[in-house]
Amino acid sequence: MTELSQPEISIEELKSSIRQAVARREAEGRTAFIRASAELFDLLSADLPAGDFSVADPSVSSGLALKHSEVAPLKLQSEFVPRSDDHYHVNDLLKYHDHEFVWNAYRALLKREPDEEGLRSYLRQLRSGRFNKIDVLASLRFSPEGRRNKVSIDGLRSPAMIRSLYRLPVIGYLIEFAVGLARLPSLIRHQRQIETHLIAQQQRIADHINTAHQTLSDGLDATNRNLGRVHEQLRESFSQAFSDLAAEQKRIAHLQHQQVAALFRAQQKAAIDRSSLNGKEGDLIAEGRLTRQGRTARGNDNQLELDELYASFQNQFRGDPEEVKENLKVYLPLLQESGITGDILDVGCGRGEWLELLRDEGLQGRGVETNQAMIAHGRTRQLEMIEANAVVYLRSLPENGLQAVTAFHFVEHIGLEYLIALLEEILRTLKPGGLLILETPNPKNLVVGACNFYSDPTHHKPLFPESLQFLVEHIGFERTRLQYLHPVEGSPFTHGDEASQALNTWFFGARDYALIAWKA
Amino acid sequence: MSRVAIFTPHVTTGAAVSSDALGMQKVLEAHGHDARLYAESWDLERARIWSVNEINGFLTTTDDILIYHHSIGWGPGLELLLNLQCRKVIKYHNITPGQFFANISPWHEEKCHDGRQQVRAIAAAHCDLYLADSDYNRQELLTAGVDPSQSFVVPPFHQIDELHDIEADLKTLDAYRDGQTVIVCVGRIAPHKGQLDLIEAFAAYHHDYNRESRLLLVGREQAAFESYSMQLRGRLKFFYLDDAVVFIGEVPDAALKACYLLGNAFVFAGEHEGFCLPLVEAMAMKVPIVAYEAAAIPETVGDAGILLDERDPYLMAESINSVVSEEAVNVALGMLGRNRYEQNFTHRHIENKFLQALGNLD
Numbered sequence: 065m066t067e068l069s070q071p072e073i074s075i076e077e078l079k080s081s082i083r084q085a086v087a088r089r090e091a092e093g094r095t096a097f098i099r100a101s102a103e104l105f106d107l108l109s110a111d112l113p114a115g116d117f118s119v120a121d122p123s124v125s126s127g128l129a130l131k132h133s134e135v136a137p138l139k140l141q142s143e144f145v146p147r148s149d150d151h152y153h154v155n156d157l158l159k160y161h162d163h164e165f166v167w168n169a170y171r172a173l174l175k176r177e178p179d180e181e182g183l184r185s186y187l188r189q190l191r192s193g194r195f196n197k198i199d200v201l202a203s204l205r206f207s208p209e210g211r212r213n214k215v216s217i218d219g220l221r222s223p224a225m226i227r228s229l230y231r232l233p234v235i236g237y238l239i240e241f242a243v244g245l246a247r248l249p250s251l252i253r254h255q256r257q258i259e260t261h262l263i264a265q266q267q268r269i270a271d272h273i274n275t276a277h278q279t280l281s282d283g284l285d286a287t288n289r290n291l292g293r294v295h296e297q298l299r300e301s302f303s304q305a306f307s308d309l310a311a312e313q314k315r316i317a318h319l320q321h322q323q324v325a326a327l328f329r330a331q332q333k334a335a336i337d338r339s340s341l342n343g344k345e346g347d348l349i350a351e352g353r354l355t356r357q358g359r360t361a362r363g364n365d366n367q368l369e370l371d372e373l374y375a376s377f378q379n380q381f382r383g384d385p386e387e388v389k390e391n392l393k394v395y396l397p398l399l400q401e402s403g404i405t406g407d408i409l410d411v412g413c414g415r416g417e418w419l420e421l422l423r424d425e426g427l428q429g430r431g432v433e434t435n436q437a438m439i440a441h442g443r444t445r446q447l448e449m450i451e452a453n454a455v456v457y458l459r460s461l462p463e464n465g466l467q468a469v470t471a472f473h474f475v476e477h478i479g480l481e482y483l484i485a486l487l488e489e490i491l492r493t494l495k496p497g498g499l500l501i502l503e504t505p506n507p508k509n510l511v512v513g514a515c516n517f518y519s520d521p522t523h524h525k526p527l528f529p530e531s532l533q534f535l536v537e538h539i540g541f542e543r544t545r546l547q548y549l550h551p552v553e554g555s556p557f558t559h560g561d562e563a564s565q566a567l568n569t570w571f572f573g574a575r576d577y578a579l580i581a582w583k584a
Numbered sequence: 585m586s587r588v589a590i591f592t593p594h595v596t597t598g599a600a601v602s603s604d605a606l607g608m609q610k611v612l613e614a615h616g617h618d619a620r621l622y623a624e625s626w627d628l629e630r631a632r633i634w635s636v637n638e639i640n641g642f643l644t645t646t647d648d649i650l651i652y653h654h655s656i657g658w659g660p661g662l663e664l665l666l667n668l669q670c671r672k673v674i675k676y677h678n679i680t681p682g683q684f685f686a687n688i689s690p691w692h693e694e695k696c697h698d699g700r701q702q703v704r705a706i707a708a709a710h711c712d713l714y715l716a717d718s719d720y721n722r723q724e725l726l727t728a729g730v731d732p733s734q735s736f737v738v739p740p741f742h743q744i745d746e747l748h749d750i751e752a753d754l755k756t757l758d759a760y761r762d763g764q765t766v767i768v769c770v771g772r773i774a775p776h777k778g779q780l781d782l783i784e785a786f787a788a789y790h791h792d793y794n795r796e797s798r799l800l801l802v803g804r805e806q807a808a809f810e811s812y813s814m815q816l817r818g819r820l821k822f823f824y825l826d827d828a829v830v831f832i833g834e835v836p837d838a839a840l841k842a843c844y845l846l847g848n849a850f851v852f853a854g855e856h857e858g859f860c861l862p863l864v865e866a867m868a869m870k871v872p873i874v875a876y877e878a879a880a881i882p883e884t885v886g887d888a889g890i891l892l893d894e895r896d897p898y899l900m901a902e903s904i905n906s907v908v909s910e911e912a913v914n915v916a917l918g919m920l921g922r923n924r925y926e927q928n929f930t931h932r933h934i935e936n937k938f939l940q941a942l943g944n945l946d
Contacts, residue, residue, distance in 0.1 A: 070923060071916035075887050078906065078913065082890070086902045089792075095898045098788040098823075102897065105822050394637055397660050508629060542807065543691070547625040549635065558632070560613050568632045 144168040146175070154219035158197050163187060165197060173204045173215050198223045333459070374522065375437035378414060388417040391550065392472065395501055396425060398580065399468065402499045407467040409493075411454045411486070412474030416442040423447070432457045455482065458489035466490075468499040473576075475532070476504045476523050487539040494583040500541060502532065506548060506577040510570045529577050541581035548574035588612050588619040589643050592653040593661055595626035595633055598804065598834055600740055600861045601655045601677050604717075606631060607741020608651060608675075611935050624660070636664070643670045649945070651675060654706060657698025662705060671945055672711035676703070677740070678721045678858025678880070684776040689808040703728045712945055715938075717859035720880035736941040739934050742861055744868045744925075747841050756835070756842035765797040765908050768847035768871065770840070770862035771854065772803040773831070775812050778853030778876070780819060785853065785900035787823040792898075793905045797828065799851075802843050804834035844869035848908045851875065851900065860884050864929045867921030872914055874903045886928075888920040 089095050144160065144167075152172055160168050166186045170178040178186075186203075189195035195203075202224035204210050205217060230240040244251075399408075406428035410418050413431025415438055422429040430448035433439050442449045450457060454474075469490045475483055490500055507513030507526035517526050529546050537544050555572035557564040590609050595602045605621055612619035620642060626633045634642075643650060648670040652661065655677040665672065682697035707714075707728035714735040716722035722737050760766055767786060771777045779801060786799045805813050820829050832843065844850075850866035852875040863884050866873055873889030875881055882891055890903045907914055927933075 071919045073913065073916035073920070075890065079890060079892075079903075082899065082902045082906055085906075086896070086898050089898065089902070094792065095788070097791065098784065098897055101787070101823065102784050105819060394635070401659075545625065546627055548627075548633075551632070551634065555632065560610050565631055569629050572632075573629065 144171065146171055150213075150215045152215065152217045154198070154201065154217055154223075157201060157217075162190065166190070166200065169201055169204055173201065173210050173213065173217070174207075175213055175215075196227075198227055202227065371435045371437040374435055375415075375441065378438070385415055385417050388415075389421050392418050392421050394549065395470070395578075396421075398499065398501070399425075399427065402468070402497070402582070404467045404499060407465065407495075409458075409466050409469045411458075411469060411471040411490075412477070413442070413447075413449060414438055414473075416445065416447040416449060418470060418472060419447045419449070420445065455485050455489055458486070458493055461493045463492055464495045466493050466498055467495055468501070469494060470501045470503075472501075472503045473505070475502050476517070476525070476527060479524055483535070484539070487536060487541075491540050491583060496583055498583045500536070500581045500583070501578055502536075503549070503576055503578045504532070506574045508569070508577075509552070509573045509575055511552075512575050516575075529579070532579050536579060536581050540584070542584040544579060544581040547578045547580060548576075549578060550575040585616050585618065587642060587645075587648040588617050588651060589622050589639055589648070590619060590651045590653070591622045591636070591639065591661065591664075593624050593656060593658045595621065595623045595628050595631070597628060600742075600859070601653055602628075603742050603861070604675065604677070604740035605653055607743075607931075607934070608938065611741070611938060615939070624658075636660070639664065639668075643668055646670055649673060652706075652711075653677060654699070654703070655679060657695040657700075657702060659698070662702050665706070665711075666709055672709070673713040673715060673942070673945070674706055674711050674725075675715045675717075675738075676706075676721050676725055676858075677717055678724065678856075679703075680774075680776045680856050684774075684856065685809075688775055688812050692808060713941065715941055718880040718883050720883055721858045734944070736937075736944070738937045738941050739864075739929055740859055740861060741931070741934055741938075742864065742929075743837065744865055744929075745931050747837055747844075747865065748868070750838055750841060752842040752845050753836070753838035754842075756839045757846065760798065760800065760830075760846050763796070765794055765848050766846045767797060767799045767904060767908075768802065768843050768850050768866075769799065769852055770802045770843070770850070770865065771852070771860075772834075773801065773805045773813055773816065774809055776854060776856040777803075778855050779816055780853075781876070781895060781897070782851060782853040782900075783816060783819050783823065783825065783829065785851070785897040785904070786829065787825055788897040788901035789904045790825060790828050791823075793901055794908070797908075799825075799829045800832050800843055800846070801829065802832045802835060802840065805831065840865075841869075844871055847871045848914070849874055849904050851904060852881070853895070853900070854878060854881070857881055857884075863889075864925060868925040868929070870918035870922045872907045872917035873921060874900060874907060876900070886924055888924040889917060 086095070142159075144164070157165065157169055157172055163183075166183055167178060170176060170182070186195070186200050190197070190200060198220070201217065201220055205215070205220060206224075226239075226243060230236045232239070404427070408422060408427060408429035410416075410429060410431040413419055413433045414435070416431055419429050419431050419442070430450060431442070432450045432452050432454050433442075434451065434453060436451065439449045439451050475486075478486070494500065504527050505512050505517050507517065507528060513526055517523055529548075533544050533546055551574050552572040555568050557568035557572065590605050590612075592601055592605050595605065609619045609621050620634050621631070622634045622636050622639050622642075624636050639650075642648070646669055649672075650665065650668055650670050651673045652665050653675045656679060679699040680692075680696050681700065682693040682695075685692040685696065703724065707725060707730045712734070714722075714725050714730045715738045716725055716735065717738070717740050719737050722735050725735050726732055767789070769779070769782055773779060783799075786797075790797050790799075820826055832839075835843070844866065847866070847869075848871075850863070850871040850873050852860070852863065852873070854860065854875075855878050857879045859880050863873060863875070863881065867885070867888055873885055875885065875889060875891055876895050877891045877893045885891060890907065892899050892903065907917060
C-alpha cells in the first residue's frame, strides 16, 4: 500500500465556485436550451390517462374568448338629458365644459346637433376667451333659429344683457371693469371650486385607468390560462393518438404472429399426416416419441416390450421414487409464488412422482406420456396420465388454458426440431403469466456431461444451459432464469483457492439444472 | 471453529450482495470456520454453492451461525430464518423502495415492497446481531426496532483488490482512447440509479461545455426494466446524444478496469443507495467523483468527491467541467478518493470490522 499525502483542496470552495459559475451562466441565459428541452421532453412523454379528448371541446372554445371589459367608458361630465318642457335654468347648461357644453347647448336651445361649422366656431371663441359660456348661450338663444324654438332659459337674460353692455364703446369697458370688481370675491370662490373639481376629476381619471388596467391584466391572465388549457388538451389528444397508434400496431403485429403460427402449425400437421400416410416414420417420430396413430399393428407388441424395458430401466437409474419426489419439492414454492392452483401439465411424466407430489399439495395436475408400462403403473395409483405424443396432445389443447407446464428429464430425450415445436406449443397453450419448468442434466458438471448422461440409452444429447435459455427466450418466453441443482456431495475440493474451486465445479458441481420461464 | 451458513436468495456475478456473501465465506474459511454459501439459485460456475434445501442438515446445533443477507422480499428465506435454532446474524443491504419500479416492473415493485415490510419482521425476530453496509442502513434497522447495541456498520466485501491486480482490457482501452473526454457511470440500468437525470446533466455538459465528450454507461440491462431502457434511449435521441452515450453493458473485470482507467470523471445520479460499491471502486481507481447527495452516498464518498445537494443538470455539468478541465482539481480529487479508500474500505479494513462485529456474538 502506498501512503499518499493529503492534497490541499477545499471541496467547499470548489462547490461554491461551481455554484457561482452556474448562476452566471443562468443570468446570461445560457442554461435555457437543456432546461427547456428537458421540460418539453417531460411534457411530451408524460403518461396520460386514457380518455376521449377532443380539441373541439366547446368549453375550450368558449373559454378562449376574452370577455368584454367590465370597465365602463369614463365620463367626466354627467349625461345631458333634454327636457321635454323646453324649460331650463342657465346652470343646467353652464355645468358642462368645452365641447360638451357647445354640444348640449345646441341640443337644448336649437333642439338639434351642432353643424360642423357652428361647433368649430363656438369652440374657437370659447377657447380664445373672447366668448364665455353666457355669450354662447345668448348667441344661440337669440339667434333667429333660437327665437323660433322659443326655449325658455332662466337666468340668462340679465347676464346676457350686462354682457351686451360690455360691447358699448368706452363705457362698456368701464362697466365690465366695475362688474368684474364687484364679482371678484365670487370669482375667487368659483376659482377654488373649479380647482377642487379638477383635482377630483383627475382622481377619477386615475382611478378609472387603474381599474381598466386591472381588468385588462385579469383578462390577459384568463386568456393565458385558456391558451394553456388548449395547449394541454392538444398535447393530450396527440399523446392519445400516438398511443392508439402504438396499440393498433401491436394488435396488427399480434394478428400477423398468430397467422404465421397457424400457418406453421398447419404445415407441421400436413408433414406429420403425410409421413404417417406414407407409412414412414417422420422426423418427429424418429425422435423416439411415437404417436399411437403412427404405430403399425405389427410394431405394437415390440413397442410394448420396449416400454416395459425402459420402465424397469428407469426404476434402476432414475432413482428411488421417494427420493425423486423429495428433490422435486424445490419447485413447490415457485408454484405458490406464481399463484398456480391447478391446470398443470407434466410432459413426459414417467412414473408420475411430480403428479403425486402435486396431489399431496392439493394441486390439480395431469401428465402426458408415451410409455405404456409407466402409464399402466401410474394409473394403478389413480394419477391422471394421458397416453399421447406430447406435441400432438398439446396441439389438441386450446390457447391460454394451462397455468404451468413442467418437463423433468424430458428435453434431453428429444431433438432440436421437436424441442422447438414443443416449446412453441407450450407457449401457445400457457395462460399469460403461466410458468414453464424444464429440468435436465447439467453438462457443465464434467462427469455428468462426459459419462452419466449416456447411462440412459434413450438420451439424445446434453443441452447446454445458456443455449436452452436462449432458445426458450427466442421462442418468446419472458423472465427466464437458470437454477443449478443437486451438487455432488462429499467434494474433497473444499478449499477456497482457484484450483480447488475449478475442480469442485467441474467434478462436484450441480448435476442438474432447471430452466424456469414465464409467459408474458 | 464454527459452522457458518451464509444465506442469500440468488448468487450472481457483478452483484454487490453476492460479492459480500462470497467475501464473508472466504474470510471465515481463512479463519478456520466451516463456512458455506447457501442460495436458492445461482449462475456462478466457479464457486461451491449449496442449495437452500440442505441448510437444515448443516446447522444442527444452537452454536452454529446463520448469516442472512437481506436485500429483497423473500418469503421462504424469512421463514427459514425464523425457524432455524442457531445463532443468527442479519446483513442488511437495504432495499429500493418499490415505487421506483411503478409502471416499469410490477414484480420488482412487489418484491421490494415486501422486502421493506420484512425488515420489521426481521427486527422483531431478535437475532443475535444486525450488520448494516452503512450507517444509513443501520438507522433503518434501528427505526424498525433493532437494539442499537446489537447493530454494527460493516461495509460490504468487494473485489477491488482483484481489480488492481488484473490487466485492463486492451480492446476497451483502444476503443475509447481517442482524445475525447470520458465520463463513466457504473451501475445496472435501473430507475433508482438515476440514469435519466444523468443523461440530462450529460446533455448540458456535452452541448454547452464540451462537444468532445462521451458518457460510458457500464452495467447490466435487465429485461424487466425494458421500458426504462427505452425511455433512456428515447431521451438520448431527443438530446442528440446517440453517438455520445455508450451502453457498455455488464463487462468482465478487465473491461471494467479499462473503463475506470479511461474515466476523466465518475458521475452518478442514483437516488437510492444503501452503500454504492461503484463509488468505492472509483475512489480506489482515483477517478474523481461527481454525484447527487442521496441515501448512503454522502457517507460513502465523504469529502472525497463533489456531492450536490440539488438535482440540477447544469450544476452537475458545471461540476463535471471543473473536474475535467482543471487538472489540479482532477488530480487532487483522485488522491482524496484513493486516500479515503485506503483509510476506510480496503479488504483488510472490512475484514477487521466484520470479525470485530462477529466478536459480539460470544
